Amino acid sequence: MKYEKTGVIDISQLKMPNEKQLKKGVAITECLQPIPCNPCKEVCPTDAIKMENINDPPDIDYDKCIGCALCVEVCPGLAMFVVRVRDDKAMISLPYEMLPMPERGQIVKALDREGKIVGNAVVKAIKHGRTNVITIEVDKNLAMVVRNIKVEK
Amino acid sequence: MRIEEHPILKFERERKINFYFNGIKMEAYEGETIASALHANGIKVLSHSRKGRARGFFCGIGKCSSCLMTVNGTPNVRTCITMVKDGMIVEGDKYDLPESFPYRKPIKEKIDVSMAIVGAGPAGLAAAIESAENGIDAILIDENPRLGGQLIKQTHKFFGSSREGAGKRGIEIAKELEEEATKKAKILLNTSVIGYYDKGYHFLVAANQMDGILYEIKAKKIIFSTGAQENMLVFEGNDLPGVYGAGGVQTLTNVYGVKPGNSGVIIGAGNVGLILSYQLLQAGVDVKAIVEAMPKIGGYFVHAAKVRRNGVPIYTRHTIKEAYGKDRVEGAKIVALDEKWNTIEGSEKDIKCDFIAVSVGLTPSTRLVQQTGAKIKFISAAGGWVALHNEYMETTKDGIYVAGDASNIEEASTAIIEGKIASLHASNSLKKVHGYDKKMKEYMKRLEELRSGIFGERAKFAKNKIYEEYYEIRENRRY
Ligand SMILES: Cc1cc2nc3c(=O)[nH]c(=O)nc-3n(C[C@H](O)[C@H](O)[C@H](O)COP(=O)(O)OP(=O)(O)OC[C@H]3O[C@@H](n4cnc5c(N)ncnc54)[C@H](O)[C@@H]3O)c2cc1C
Ligand code: SF4
């Protein structure tokens, strides 16, 4: 697999939700290897994550998922994201363990999987937890591209 | 160089004190080591070799001897694990023993216990807790100033099953174990076990160098949970101050809140290198690159993805050719490798950085257990020389056990269970433990679960090899 060489996945490797599911907002998992780990499955309130053996990568049932982002907060691999698409905007909830912390309404840089700046993002919500979950708004075409933010001091 | 703000950690610094480095007065905080206090003051060159090459610390856990300095007149003090004290006189470049050697007659203390546990990482802590639960008196000894071994620097959340606290950070797990062990067991910190003698019974000698105490410990059972030490890599300039082991950088950054530098290059893209890189980013350090000789990333993809999306490049099929700088690291030259591991001409990249962290694997620490006469064998899958042992962690020498990384390089989760297994077995052979079979079965099952899956294959292979060789030697003594 190419990602084992680069540390960056190809979007084609993700299981894509359909338009309706995306509109509702669903969790996208970027955890693809068999690692002995299951907190995402355990935390999910709707039983949307399938994982028969603890080594199986999570498989998300997009019809059951309600996009609550609890799995984003708990995931030790920081490999869960919630994406919701409405009109021409996408809302992405992502794990953030860096400083400085942004503020609500702040405009921050939107980064792709290689840390390259691909546009601006507006911080819509911040949930403090074991891992902070930040929800940002970006252009719709960046829904599957943006996976991190950079907050300028 | 001190970290003031951190997204995960809070550094509660104790009282401000002063110490002297080569006659210069410097500030430090109580509760930190001499080496970290020096780093916080911007001093990376701790001493020089007799030929004048600069020396700085490498491992940060008291194993490599590159941080030796003279402290209050005592030569060869490991400054990376010795606490700084108010008014302390710290000197480098003292090669000759002082004329009037400040010999102190050590205070001798005799200890007679059922179980001695050497090393208070997750394996040793779990063993101590287990022995207390079984009503066995035990003593837990560690040469570091704090309990927890490697765990106290792991700020990331651990994988695992929810039932066993996955999603918790290593530091949180360390704290829980520490609290429980402190309540239940007798503990000696700042104390190195330096020798084993067979006197018809198991006998250990341990020293607290700074307080001048020599312990003579008679024990019925001993568990060696001494962990592992970092591997070194051969390249030009690898002895420059600013070339550190990954663990040393972690200790400095996450335990003492001192940055190793402002920008670094990490050698090795296994889990340790990847996690370290992420931790450095959190500490506000610029990670310039991760360099990996193998054609693919050795660690988990999710750990790699975390650093990649923060803009850190990973160069697979590359290696470090040279660390350069005057007296300390100023940059690294890296080079691409072809399929036959030869360097590719013209592929050299020069990366300016002020430190290099080497994370190219660990080797089990077996020097002590070796002294017992337990059979040692080189098992490459286990990380090097290890003491052969059975599934109850007992070595070929009666009453001598191993657990954790000292027995095979693995994980904290498995180290904890191995510590419990060793301790339970040892306890039961001292005094029948109520519900022994059920408890042992449960531990074995958990260990097996943790080793299932492709990432557990190497460990399983190594362990099977170790058991096999053990039974070959002690065929007639299957329990
Ligand atoms: C960057 C990094 C990330 C990791 N991530 C994970 C993870 O996500 N999940 C996971 O499960 N594991 C992880 N690990 C692995 C885990 O930390 C180790 O496997 C575990 O700490 C091993 O435990 P141990 O008790 O065997 O040894 P250690 O933790 O190494 O403890 C050994 C102790 O023995 C003491 N000692 C040694 N010799 C002597 C002596 N002669 N006298 C007195 N004391 C002595 C040492 O001072 C030390 O405190 C990670 C490790 C690293 C470096
Ligand atoms: S977002 Fe909520 S509902 Fe969806 S998979 Fe994650 S935890 Fe389950």
Ligand code: SF4
């Ligand atoms: S919690 Fe995260 S790392 Fe663990 S299995 Fe789920 S997605 Fe993967």
